[in-house]
Structures are given as C-alpha cells and as structure tokens.
Amino acid sequence: MIVEYSNRDGLRLTDPEDFRKFKVLLKGAFGTTRPYIDGLTFVDDDNALVGLEVVPALAGTAASVQWRTRFDEMVAAAAKHGWIDVDSNAIRAHVERQD
Secondary structure, three states, X not given: OEEEEEOOOEEEEEOOOOOOOOEEXXXXXXXXXXXXXXXXXXXXXXXXXXXXXXXXXXXXXXXXXXXXXXXXXXXXXXXXXXXXXXXXXXXXXXXXXXX
C-alpha cells in the first residue's frame, strides 16, 4: 500500500490491497524538501506519520468492510512494532522519493 503524493495528482492511494508494505512515495522534484501535505506529518526526511483516517478515505470505494478489516489488522500489527503514534492517531511510514 502506497500513500503517493505529487503536485500534479495530490494525495492518492496505490496498491490498496497490499497490506504487507506501507510507505509514502513523493513523486516529483522535492529533493529533501518536506512539502506540507494535509494528513501527513514528516518526522524526518525518511519517515512520516500518516493519519489513520486518511488511508481509508483515500481508498474510497475500495474500502469495503473486508478491506477495512484487513486495514485494521495491518494497524494492529504495526502497533505491536511501535509504528502507531497514539497522540496523533497515525501510522509511521517510510518515505521514498521519485523524480
């Protein structure tokens, strides 16, 4: 599952059925700049917090009951590894960049 951002397309979800890999992909000439993106908070250049409500909203109609169950399972697994920020209600994601 990839939370993807570009200046052209904004924020969108790709690979919504891949619950094993979760990352943020910045597409475009951002370099090491951390753009302001509603629903994302950059921890540093390589990590961001993605609001737990953002992902299902981006999934849109793909967020069926079954999809939501699998997403909740992914969040529970991430919590076991300390990847959930309770204060901001967000999941930690690795940030990758693509020019």
